[in-house]
Amino acid sequence: MSGGKSWRIGIAGLGTVGAGLLDILSRRPDFAPASGLAVVRGVSARSRSRPRPFDISNLPWFDDPVVLAASPEIDVFVELIGGSDGPAKAAVEAALKAGKPVVTANKALIAEHGAALAILAEDCGVPLLFEAAVMGGVPAVKIVRESLVGDEIQSIAGILNGTCNYILTEMEATGRSFADVLAEAQRLGYAEADPSTDVGGFDAAHKITILAALAFGCAPNFAATEVEGIEQVELLDIHMARDLGYRIKLVASADRSGDGALVRVHPSLAPLSHPLAQAGGALNALFIESSRTGRIFVQGPGAGAGPTAVAVAADIADVIAGVRRPVFQAPARSLPLSQPVDPSKMMCRAYLRFLVKDEPGVIAAVSETLAEAGVSIESFLQKPVEGAQGVPIVLTTHNVAESVLTAAVDRIASLAAVLDQPRMFRIARI
Ligand SMILES: NC(=O)c1ccc[n+]([C@@H]2O[C@H](COP(=O)([O-])OP(=O)(O)OC[C@H]3O[C@@H](n4cnc5c(N)ncnc54)[C@H](OP(=O)(O)O)[C@@H]3O)[C@@H](O)[C@H]2O)c1
Structure with a gap:
């Protein structure tokens, strides 16, 4: 049994994660070992009357999450609304200004406004914690921020968006198109009605921006994160990549490089x-x-009510236990902004796919253009595809400057025999 005082928790947002947290707090208010009880003393959501999987009739209701955030009736504010701006940001700022510790699962907010919010939190002398913002139930933030603080992280690479991973896995397993699998994922509730944040790579980009800041001792710089989603990945690419010994994944990566960091999200092999x-x-x-x-390799559920709420609870436990550290790796006012790497210095190996007319000389034209640019081919695959308009030519390259490669691909795209926009996916450096 725990001792100590009762901590009064205010929760704004009673959707998937909010429901998971209410479940934990209602069953085990003493979950934080030997530190005190966590008792819900205020809730806020958009609609009070909306049917919910739990009873909130006995919990104090706040129409406005900003009022809840600053309320003298709570000690800790938990933000589970979402969105980089709007009520989530206003409420977090109000709580910090009122001297209340804040726990949030909101990756968009931390990736886009983390630097300013960290300064506000530290000026106000209160913690701002966001374990649940990255990889849901997998303690990625704690590993990078705390467990490896005595080490020097060189690189991070991961699959950080479950929706994209589900879509790519299903396309390969069932042979269905991106559009078909996405529509099914929406029907089943695995993908949002507006899927652009997930399939466009932005959700993964928010998460890798946060991890890169923690890993490299910088303030998060979302504007410098390169983002490409999975919309351009076709079933044909998944099959061709497999024939070459690869699987296409949406990989989010952060590499220390010279004075900067290369932080990006791309479909990669x-x-x-x-x-x-x-x-x-x-x-x-x-x-x-x-x-x-x-x-180090970690894997687990990156979303869902239970796993994400457990991560939120871990942060509440840290608040209750009195753990105090800078929001990122060093006091926020001293953090440099993560600097992007000079694009002309980036090297990669790549998968290229061209859909070409089935006529003599085309393969020679493609390989000559690559050779003239200094792009060396590692493997080559040409496979007629039933019902396809042209013939797909697929090749992988040796390591080459990305600027050289993209210029060569652009030249090939302009050849009369090339029928479709070429596809270029990097081979992951893992
Ligand atoms: N879902 C996951 O598995 C997961 C995993 C990791 C991180 N996260 C993050 O956790 C946060 C919450 O995600 P979620 O999936 O739980 O979202 P959700 O199911 O869409 O729930 C959002 C909640 O916010 C409330 N809300 C919206 N606008 C509001 C406003 N103006 N004032 C007060 N409340 C408002 C909604 O109220 P109503 O219920 O009345 O509509 C709803 O209860 C997001 O930042 C998300 O990125 C989610």
């Missing part, structure tokens, strides 16, 4: 035997490479 390639369905997975520890 992972070797079939690699653990990232084997993380299927809605799973999340993360590799962390550091100087002294070497490689």
Whole structure:
């Protein structure tokens, strides 16, 4: 049994994660070992009358989450509304200004406004915690911020969006198109009605922005994160990549590089035997490479009411236990902004796919253009596809400057025999 005082919790947002947290707090208010009880003393959502999977009639209701955030009736404010701006941001700022510790699952808010919010939290002398914002139930933030604080992280690469991973896994398993699988995922509730944040790569980009800031001792710089989603991945690419020994995944990565960091989200090819390639369905997975520890791999549920609420509860437990540390790796006012790497210095290996007319000389024209640019081909695959308008030519390259590669691909795209926009996916450096 726990001792100590009762901590009065205010929760704004009673959707998926809010419901999971209310379940934990109603069953086990003493979940924080030996530190005190966590008791819900105020809730807020958009609609008071909306049917919910739990009874809120005995909980004090606040129409306005900003009023709840600053209320003298609560000690800790939990923000589970979502969105980088609007009521979520206003409420978090109000709570911090009122001297209340804040726990949030909101990756968009932390990735886009984390630097300013961290300064506000530290000026006000209260914690701002966001374990649930990255990888839901997998303690990624704690590993990067706390467990490896004595090490030097060199790179991070992972699958950070379960919806995209589910779609790519289903396309390969069932042979259905991106549009078909997305429509089914929406019907089943795995994908949002507006899927652009997930399939466009932005959700994964928010998460890798946060991890990169923690790993490299910078303030989050979402504007510098490169983002490409999975909309351009066709079934044909999934099959061709497989024939070459790879699986296409939406990989979010952050690499220390010179004075900067390369932070990006792209569809990438992972070797079939690699653990990232084997993380299927809605799973999340993360590799962390550091100087002294070497490689760490974690995998688990990146979303869902139960796992995400457990991560929120872990942060509430830290607040209750009195854990105090900077919001990121160093006091917020001293943090440099994460600087992007000079694009001309980026190197990659890549998968290229061209759909071409079935006529003599086309393959020679493609390979000559690549050779003239200095792009060296590693493997080559040409496979007629039943019902396709042209013939797909697929090749993988050796390591090459990305600017050189994209210029060569643009030249090939302009050849009369090329029927479709070429596809270029990087081979993940994992
Ligand atoms: N779902 C996950 O698995 C997961 C995983 C990791 C992180 N997260 C993050 O956790 C946060 C919550 O996600 P969720 O999936 O629980 O969202 P959700 O199911 O859409 O719930 C959002 C909640 O916010 C409330 N809300 C919306 N606008 C509001 C306003 N103006 N004032 C007060 N309340 C308002 C909604 O009220 P009504 O119920 O009345 O509509 C709803 O209860 C987001 O930042 C998300 O990115 C979610």
